């Protein structure tokens with residue numbers, strides 16, 4: 637057991653509870669192992685008991701986070717494609733990028749939707765030092 641505050645970004649990326657940064661938010665670690673269970677979350681944090689769905693319909697707001705992430709991702713792939721392969725209106729490069737970006741977005745969707753829930757919950761729930769005393773589960 638350590639009393640150092642777990643890193644904000646690492647806790648977010650490993651999808652830990654925002655309150656104690658140690659309990660898992662999702663029942664399965666990997667978003668891809670079982671797609672039917674991708675969104676199965678613990679109702680409360682297994683370590684500190686933080687409720688995850690703060691109110692009915694809480695996860696509705698994750699749509700905005702997911703949208704922002706998808707746009708940011710598309711801009712990033714556009715720039716990467718432009719720098720690596722170059723882009724011009726005179727060939728099909730724009731459509732190749734569009735297709736590639738679409739496929740990547742579909743493949744990344746389970747992870748994107750999970751991380752959107754995590755980021756959204758991190759807006760509302762802050763780290764609490766006192767949870768460092770709680771035993772790991």
Ligand SMILES: [Zn+2]
Pocket residue numbers: 653654655656657658659681682683684685686
């Ligand atoms: Zn917790």
